[in-house]
Amino acid sequence: MSWNLLYILDVSAILTFAVAYYRNCYRKGYRVDFWYFQLFLMCVFPNMIMLPFAKSELNLLVLGKDLNAVIAALPTVFLITLFGYSAVLAGGALWRIRVGAGLRNGATQVLDIVPRCSLMVMSSRNVLVFQAGLCLLMQFGILALYFSQSGFAFDLRGYTFENPSLRPVALIVSNYSILIGSHCLARYIDRKEKILLACTLLLSFGLVFFGARGNLIGIFLGVFLCYLIKLRREISLIRVVCLIAIILIVGFYLGSIRDGDYSLTGFFASLAFLLFYGNNFSDLRDFAWVYSAWDHVFWGGKTYLAALLAFVPRFASQFRDTWGLGVATASTVGFDPQVHPGLRPGMFGEGFFNFGFLGVIAVGLMLGIIIRRVDLDVKEAFARPGDSMMRAFASTSLLGVAGCLAVSAGFSTLYVWAGIYFFSWFCLSVERMIQPRNTPPTRSPVE
Numbered sequence: 336m337s338w339n340l341l342y343i344l345d346v347s348a349i350l351t352f353a354v355a356y357y358r359n360c361y362r363k364g365y366r367v368d369f370w371y372f373q374l375f376l377m378c379v380f381p382n383m384i385m386l387p388f389a390k391s392e393l394n395l396l397v398l399g400k401d402l403n404a405v406i407a408a409l410p411t412v413f414l415i416t417l418f419g420y421s422a423v424l425a426g427g428a429l430w431r432i433r434v435g436a437g438l439r440n441g442a443t444q445v446l447d448i449v450p451r452c453s454l455m456v457m458s459s460r461n462v463l464v465f466q467a468g469l470c471l472l473m474q475f476g477i478l479a480l481y482f483s484q485s486g487f488a489f490d491l492r493g494y495t496f497e498n499p500s501l502r503p504v505a506l507i508v509s510n511y512s513i514l515i516g517s518h519c520l521a522r523y524i525d526r527k528e529k530i531l532l533a534c535t536l537l538l539s540f541g542l543v544f545f546g547a548r549g550n551l552i553g554i555f556l557g558v559f560l561c562y563l564i565k566l567r568r569e570i571s572l573i574r575v576v577c578l579i580a581i582i583l584i585v586g587f588y589l590g591s592i593r594d595g596d597y598s599l600t601g602f603f604a605s606l607a608f609l610l611f612y613g614n615n616f617s618d619l620r621d622f623a624w625v626y627s628a629w630d631h632v633f634w635g636g637k638t639y640l641a642a643l644l645a646f647v648p649r650f651a652s653q654f655r656d657t658w659g660l661g662v663a664t665a666s667t668v669g670f671d672p673q674v675h676p677g678l679r680p681g682m683f684g685e686g687f688f689n690f691g692f693l694g695v696i697a698v699g700l701m702l703g704i705i706i707r708r709v710d711l712d713v714k715e716a717f718a719r720p721g722d723s724m725m726r727a728f729a730s731t732s733l734l735g736v737a738g739c740l741a742v743s744a745g746f747s748t749l750y751v752w753a754g755i756y757f758f759s760w761f762c763l764s765v766e767r768m769i770q771p772r773n774t775p776p777t778r779s780p781v782e
Contacts, residue, residue: 336410341386348417349383364567366575370427370710372560373734377682377702378420381618386413388611389620397612398620401668404627405620412623412684418692419683419699426703431711446708449736452756453729455763456514457522460531462762466755467519467534470512474541477501477508481544489589491545496674503648503747509545510751512538513553520558521728548586557731561724565717587615618681621664625680625688628668634689638663642743646750660685660744682741698741705737 356371390409395402457463480501481491488494495502516538523531535554542550563575587609591602609615641658649656656662661677668678680687682702686694712730716723735752739745 336414338390338410341410341413344417345383345386345413348420349379352379352383361572365564365714366567366570366572367560367563368710369560369564369713369731369734370706373702373706374420374423378416378423381616381681382413382416382420385611385616385619389617389623391612393608393612394620397614397617398624401624401627405623408623408627409619412619412626415687415692415695416619416622416681416683419686419695422696422699423703423706426700427707428703429700430704430707442704446705446733449732450712450729452759453518453732454725456518456756456759457725457729459763459766460522460526460528462759462766463515463519463522464530464534465762466511466515466759467538470508470515470538471541473508474512474538477505478541478544489544492547496676499649505545506747507751509542509547509550510748511755512542513550514752514755516542516554517557517728520554521561521724524558524562524724543589548589551589552582552586553735557734558724558728561713561717561727561731564713565722565724565727583610614679618679618684621678622680622684625664625667625678625684629688633691634658634663636689638685638689639743642746645747660742663688677744679742685742702737702741705733709733 352371352374360366360368360371386409390406392402394405398405478491481494482488485494491505495505516535519531519538520535522528523535539551539554542554559578563570584606587606588599588602591598637658638660641655642660644652644655647655649659649662656672657666659672659677661675662672664678664680665672665675670677683695683698686698688694690697709730713727716727716730736749739749
C-alpha cells in the first residue's frame with residue numbers, strides 16, 4: 336500500500352473520531368468522557384496521530400540500523416492497529432445496543448465483581464487509613480534500602496532491574512499504594528475526610544522515587560476524569576486540554592529527574608523530541624520494530640501463559656524468563672532482556688503476535704465492551720440524585736483489568752489487586768467484630 340493512501344486512511348480515521356466526539360460527547364454536554372478519552376489515549380494518539388512521526392528519520396537516534404526495516408513494516412502494522420480500533424468500536428456498539436441479553440447478563444455479573452470490591456475498599460475510612468499506613472511503611476522500607484545502596488535518587492525501577500529479586504516487592508508496594516491512594520482520594524471527594532487527602536498526598540510523594548510516572552497517574556487520573564464528567568459544561572474544553580498538557584509536562588519532567596537531569600532549560604528544549612520520538616508514545620513504532628524482526632511464527636499464547644504464571648518471579652521460572660512479554664519483545668529485536676524492559680507494541684500487538692487477526696479481534700471487542708460499560712456507569716452515577724464519586728470511580732477499576740488483559744506485561748497487577756481486596760475484606764471483618772455495639776457501622780457507599 337502506498338504511503339499516500341495510508342495517510343488518507345489515517346486522516347479519515349482521525350476526522351471520523353473527531354466528528355463522533357463532537358456529536359456524541361461535546362454536543363451532549365460532556366467535555367470529556369471515558370469512551371472518547373480511552374479511544375484517544377489507546378488508539379488515536381499513539382497510532383493515528385503518531386504515524387508521520389513514526390516514519391520520520393529522526394527515529395534514527397532510537398532505531399539505529401533498524402530504521403529502514405521499521406519504516407517498511409509501518410504500513411502493515413498501521414493497518415493491524417486500524418483493524419483493532421474497528422474491533423473496539425464494534426465491542427462498544429454491541430454493549431450499548433444490548434445485543435444478546437443472556438450473554439450480556441452473564442458478562443455483567445462477572446464485570447460487577449471489580450466495582451463491588453472497589454466499593455468495599457472505600458466503605459470504611461478507618462480501614463483505608465490503616466492500609467495507607469501500611470503502604471507508607473512498606474514504601475519507607477524499600478526506599479531506605481534503595482537509598483542505602485544507590486544514594487538519594489529517583490529511579491527505584493532501574494535499581495530493581497539490577498536486583499531482580501526486589502522487583503516483585505517493588506511491584507507490590509507500588510500497586511498497593513496506587514490502589515489505596517486513589518480510593519482515599521475518591522472517598523475524600525464524597526466525604527471530605529481530610530485525613531484521606533493527607534494519605535493520598537503522602538503516598539503520592541513516596542511514589543515519586545519509584546521512577547515510574549504511571550504510578551502517580553494511576554492515583555489521580557481516574558478520579559480526575561470522573562470529576563470532569565461530573566462538571567460537564569461547567570468547565571471549558573480549553574481548560575481540559577490545558578490541564579492535560581500540564582499533567583503531560585510534569586510527567587515528562589519527572590522522567591528527566593529520574594535520569595538525573597534537573598535542568599528546566601534543557602528539558603523544555605527537548606520536550607518536542609521526548610513527546611514525538613521518545614519512548615513515551617512509541618506504540619506504533621515499537622510494534623513495527625518487533626514486527627520487522629519477527630520470524631512470522633505465531634507465539635500461540637505463550638506470553639499470555641507466562642502472564643498467568645506471574646505469581647512466579649521471572650528469575651525462578653525459565654518459561655517466564657523466555658516468554659514474558661517484555662522478554663519476548665526485547666529478545667526479538669536483539670536486546671538483552673536482563674537489562675532492557677522490552678518494547679510496547681500497543682494494545683493490539685501482543686494479540687496479533689500470538690493469534691494473528693483473531694487475537695486482534697478478541698482484544699478489541701474486550702476493550703470496547705469494558706470501556707463502554709465504564710463510560711455508561713460513570714455517567715449514570717452522576718445522573719442520580721446525590722451523585723457519588725465513589726460509585727463512579729469504582730467502575731473505572733475495570734479499565735485497569737482491561738489493560739492488563741490486553742497487554743499481559745502488567746498481569747501480575749491483577750494478583751496484587753486480588754490480594755488487596757481480600758485483605759481489605761479481612762480488615763473490614765475485624766473492624767465489624769471489634770466495633771462497639773452502640774456505634775452505628777460505617778455507611779457503605781453502596782447504600
